[in-house]
Amino acid sequence: MADDIVQDTFLRIIATPSLPEQDFAKSYLYRTANNLVIDHFRRERILSFVPDPEKAFEMLADDTPSPEQIAWSRQELKRLQKILQKLPKHHREVFILARIEGLTYVQIGEQLGIPSQTAFSRMVRALGLIKEAMDQAEKK
Numbered sequence: 001m002a003d004d005i006v007q008d009t010f011l012r013i014i015a016t017p018s019l020p021e022q023d024f025a026k027s028y029l030y031r032t033a034n035n036l037v038i039d040h041f042r043r044e045r046i047l048s049f050v051p052d053p054e055k056a057f058e059m060l061a062d063d064t065p066s067p068e069q070i071a072w073s074r075q076e077l078k079r080l081q082k083i084l085q086k087l088p089k090h091h092r093e094v095f096i097l098a099r100i101e102g103l104t105y106v107q108i109g110e111q112l113g114i115p116s117q118t119a120f121s122r123m124v125r126a127l128g129l130i131k132e133a134m135d136q137a138e139k140k
Contacts, residue, residue, distance in 0.1 A: 091126035
């Protein structure tokens with residue numbers, strides 16, 4: 001085990017793109033080794049709860065969505081697309097820029113020529129309208 005940790009320590013240090021200054025190199029080496037020892041004992045503690053550690057990963061649940069989950073997600077996406085099409089244009093634009101494009105409200109404001117507070121308030125209103133429409137669709 002000690003040999004493995006020493007080897008892993010040097011592999012980590014070699015793979016580090018920017019090493020610390022020479023004054024801190026020794027402490028960096030010790031800290032890296034210490035962290036690897038801590039990680040090792042954490043793994044050991046977790047694996048002690050598993051009857052056969054070699055098969056531990058086989059016991060993990062498969063997170064691949066089922067055909068039912070895929071079908072449901074597609075239906076929800078279609079429903080959301082219809083709701084987005086019915087939103088007022090200025091609310092829809094902000095929603096798409098924020099949630100799909102990943103822009104900040106400042107960036108949205110700059111792109112649309114509006115204050116960032118207006119972009120934020122339009123987003124709040126868009127989310128409210130979407131929630132109302134989704135709730136109404138569920139009641140049907």
